[in-house]
Amino acid sequence: MFFVIVLGVILLLLGFFLNISVLWTLGIVLTVVGVVFAVAGARGRAIGGRKHWF
Incomplete structure (x- = not known):
């Protein structure tokens, strides 16, 4: 997700x-x-069916 933040x-x-x-x-x-x-990912929530986004 940091790629999205940097791109933004x-x-x-x-x-x-x-x-x-x-x-x-x-x-x-x-x-x-x-x-x-x-x-949300840092809090342990699954996002889009995935536990971690890489």
């Missing part, structure tokens, strides 16, 4: 500096989803 942050930065709102929005969504999955 990269898209956030690109969207901010290039002033492209679609990248900004996708960056926010990917970052939030990545953080939610990382926190």
